[in-house]
Amino acid sequence: MTATAMHAVHKILAAAAGRDHVRPGEIVTAKVDLAGINDVYLIAVRSFREMLGTKVWDPGKVYIFLDHNTPASDLKVAEAQKAFREFAGEQGCHLIEINEGIGHNLLPERGLARPGSVIVITDSHTPIHGAYGAFATGLGATDIAAVLIDGSTWFRVPDVVNVRLTGKPGAGIMAKDAALCILGRLGTDFGAYRVIEFSGPVVEALSMEERTVLTVMATEMGAKSAFIKPDRTTIDDVKGHTNEPFTIHETDPGFRYAAEYEFDLTGLKPQVALPHSVDNVRNVEDVEGIQIDQVFVGSCTGGKSRDIEAVAKALAGKKVASGTRLVVTMATRETVRQAIRKGHYQILLDAGASITSPGCGACSGLLGGIVAAHEKCLSTANRNFPGRMGGSVEAEVYLASPLTAAATAVAGKLTSRERP
Amino acid sequence: MKISGKVVVYNHDNVSTDQIIPGQYGYIQDMKEMAEHALEGADRTLRDRLRTVGSIFVAGNNFGCGSSREFAVIVLIESGVKAVVVKSAARIWYRNAVNLGLPVLFCPTLPDSIAEGAEVEIDLEKGAVLDVATGAVHQGEPPSEFIIGMYKEGGVKPLMRKKALERLQEKGPAGG
Numbered sequence: 345m346t347a348t349a350m351h352a353v354h355k356i357l358a359a360a361a362g363r364d365h366v367r368p369g370e371i372v373t374a375k376v377d378l379a380g381i382n383d384v385y386l387i388a389v390r391s392f393r394e395m396l397g398t399k400v401w402d403p404g405k406v407y408i409f410l411d412h413n414t415p416a417s418d419l420k421v422a423e424a425q426k427a428f429r430e431f432a433g434e435q436g437c438h439l440i441e442i443n444e445g446i447g448h449n450l451l452p453e454r455g456l457a458r459p460g461s462v463i464v465i466t467d468s469h470t471p472i473h474g475a476y477g478a479f480a481t482g483l484g485a486t487d488i489a490a491v492l493i494d495g496s497t498w499f500r501v502p503d504v505v506n507v508r509l510t511g512k513p514g515a516g517i518m519a520k521d522a523a524l525c526i527l528g529r530l531g532t533d534f535g536a537y538r539v540i541e542f543s544g545p546v547v548e549a550l551s552m553e554e555r556t557v558l559t560v561m562a563t564e565m566g567a568k569s570a571f572i573k574p575d576r577t578t579i580d581d582v583k584g585h586t587n588e589p590f591t592i593h594e595t596d597p598g599f600r601y602a603a604e605y606e607f608d609l610t611g612l613k614p615q616v617a618l619p620h621s622v623d624n625v626r627n628v629e630d631v632e633g634i635q636i637d638q639v640f641v642g643s644c645t646g647g648k649s650r651d652i653e654a655v656a657k658a659l660a661g662k663k664v665a666s667g668t669r670l671v672v673t674m675a676t677r678e679t680v681r682q683a684i685r686k687g688h689y690q691i692l693l694d695a696g697a698s699i700t701s702p703g704c705g706a707c708s709g710l711l712g713g714i715v716a717a718h719e720k721c722l723s724t725a726n727r728n729f730p731g732r733m734g735g736s737v738e739a740e741v742y743l744a745s746p747l748t749a750a751a752t753a754v755a756g757k758l759t760s761r762e763r764p
Numbered sequence: 765m766k767i768s769g770k771v772v773v774y775n776h777d778n779v780s781t782d783q784i785i786p787g788q789y790g791y792i793q794d795m796k797e798m799a800e801h802a803l804e805g806a807d808r809t810l811r812d813r814l815r816t817v818g819s820i821f822v823a824g825n826n827f828g829c830g831s832s833r834e835f836a837v838i839v840l841i842e843s844g845v846k847a848v849v850v851k852s853a854a855r856i857w858y859r860n861a862v863n864l865g866l867p868v869l870f871c872p873t874l875p876d877s878i879a880e881g882a883e884v885e886i887d888l889e890k891g892a893v894l895d896v897a898t899g900a901v902h903q904g905e906p907p908s909e910f911i912i913g914m915y916k917e918g919g920v921k922p923l924m925r926k927k928a929l930e931r932l933q934e935k936g937p938a939g940g
Contacts, residue, residue: 371910384790387834395924413791420791468832468856484834484860490920493928498910532778533826537855566826568855621778709787729780729830731805734788 349596351504353539353571356479356593360462360496368503368602378456379491380407380447380465383414384708386424388466389431391489399435401495406437409447409465414703416442417711445676445702448472448560448644452552453678455586459574460593464491469644469726472560474539474570475552476578477592481569502568503602504539509546511610516760518654519554520646520724520745522546523561524615526607528625535567538602542572546609552581553650560645564622564727614760616722617743620730628748628760637719639664639753640733641746642673642700643707646724649675649682651746656688658750658762664696665756671713672697673705695753706733715739722752765888765915767847767867768896770818772810775875779806779823780830781857785839787831798835799842811843813880819846820884822875828857837861847886849874849893849904862911865919869893871904888915 350358350365358366360374381388392400400406408428416422425442432439440447448469451457459477463470466488473480483497491497509522540562547555555572562570572578574592582590614628641647641655652674664670672692674680680702683689692699698713706713707725714734715721721733721741728741744752748760755761783805785798792798803810814821821840827850828836837860840848847867861868867888874893878884883896891906907915917923 371908384787384833386791386793387838391921394921396928397924418791420793424791424793466832468830470832482832482856484832484837484856484863486834486863486920487859490863490924493924532829533852533854536826536852566829566854709782710790727780727782727830729782731782731786732780737783737805 349599351599352593352595366501368501371500373496375496377461378463382409382412384412385466385485388485388489391486397493400492403436408432409440410442411446412704412708413710414442446644449675458590460591469560469563471562471570472556475555475559475572477574502539505603506541506601508544508606510544511608513609518745519557521615524625527623531623533566535565539569540567553648614748619740632759634758636722638721639670639749640706640723641749642705643725645726647675649679652683654746655750656691659695660691662754664753668756670697670753673700674702709734724749768885769820770883771820771822772813772818773822773880775824777824778826781833781836784836795842799839802839802843814843819844821845821848823850825851827853829854832856834860837864862914863920869904871902874902
C-alpha cells in the first residue's frame, strides 16, 4: 500500500517541512524561502521586539517593501517608513525603496518567484506567486514577526481544487475577464482554506503576466494559495531573471482534487464586477452606459507592462472623455521604463491621463486617486469592497480588464467597445 | 476555555477588513486611537455597542475577508471584544485572531437566532454556545488541538517569548 497521491503543492510543503509526505488537514512547520513586510505593517517590527527578536533568521531572505503608500502621503507614513529603513539597516535585510514599485511584481522581475519556493508576505495578494509554481500565501504582521525569528511557520496542509479553463476566448478577452467570470459563477469563498490550481489549454497559452492575474484573483476567491503547473513559459521566464536553482514538483498521477470546475471560455464577453462585491459580476454589455467619474489603471493585478500596453494601444490618438479622469499607476519602475521606451507613456499623457509614481496607489485607498462619496470608479485592480478606494463606503468601485478600462475612459461611460 | 458575556450582533456576510478598519487608518501607531474607527465601514454604531451592550461579537459568513491587516483583529480586541462567533471567517483574519489570542468560534446557527444583548456562554473546546435565557445550545466547530494550544498560550507572542527565554536558558549564563 503506497502513500496517497500528493499534489505538487503538498510536495513543496513536505520538502519545506523536511518530510516525505504530508496529508491535507494536518499541521506542519515549514521553512520559508522569502518573508516580506510592506510599509503598512510596522507593527510586525513591534511584534518582533515583543517576541524578544534581536536578529532576523536570514537577512538575505527578508524583504521590506515600501510600496503601499509611496512617496509618503503624510507624517505618520513618513515616520513608519523611516522606522522601516532603520530596521532594514540594523538587520541588513533587503529594503525595497519607494521608487521601485509593487513588491508582488518586483519578485518575478528579480527571479525571486520560483517554482517550489515558500513565500509569505504581509499581504493578502501573495498567492499571486503561485503563477510561478511557488507556495505563496499572505500572513498577518505578528505571524511574519515569528517567521523573522524562526525562519519557519505553521500551515494546515490545504486541499486543492482545480479550475480548468478551456475553449477559445475571443480577441479582447483578458485573464481578468476569465477571473471575474469564475468569481461570478463560484463566489468569493469557494477557495477558502484551499489552494486553487488553474489549468487547461487557455492557461497554458497565457503569458506569465496574464497568469498572475488568475493567481492574484484567487485571493478574492478566498484561496489560501494558488498554483499553475510550471511549464516551458514559466521556466524560460524564471531563467531569464535568475541563475538560482529551483525545484519543479509534479502532481502524482491519480491525485484527487477536492473539487474540479471547468469553464469553457469560447464566446466569453468582457466582464465587470459591480459594487460592492467581486462576485457581483455581469457582462459589460448588459450594464453598459453607467457614467464613470474615474478610471484607475494600476495595482499588482492591472498595472503591469502588458496592461499598460493594452491601455496605451487602445488610447492611441484618442482622448479621455470630458468629465472622466484617468489615473494610471504603473506597477514597477521597470514598467515605467518600458512604457517610456515603447512610447506608451507619451500616448497616455496625450490622452489626458494622470500618471503617478509606481506602487500600489489608489488600489489600497491610501493615496494617488482616492474616490469621493457617490463617485463611480472603474478599476483594473482586484477588489471593490465598500471603502476600498479611500474610505468612503459610498464610493462605488467597478472592476474590469485593462481593455474595458481604456474603452470606458474614452467613452466616459462603462463600455468594452472601442469607438472611433 | 469558557467565555461568557452579552452579544453584539452584526449578522452580515463578507464583512471585509476594509469595513472592520478602513485602510487609511493603518498608519496610526496607537492601537487605542485606531480602535476609535473599529467597524466604522460596516456600521458606525457598533463601536459604541461593543462598549455598552456586550463583548461577544457575532457576524455571518466569510468574516474578515480581504486584506491581511492584523488591525482587523486588534481593533476588536481594543474595543473590548472577548470572543467572536461567526458562521465562517476568512483564512488570514482567522489566523491573525488565533495568533493574537482572540477566541473565534465557527457556529452556523447562533448568528441567525440570537438577539442583541442576549447573554451567552461559550465552551471553546467543545465548540458550543449556550444561549443562557433559553437554554438552547448551538453546536459549532470545535477548534483543533493545535489552535486550542495556541489560545492557551495566549497567542503567538507569549509562545515566541517563551521559546526565546528557553533558548537563553539553554545557553546558560554568559561569560566564561
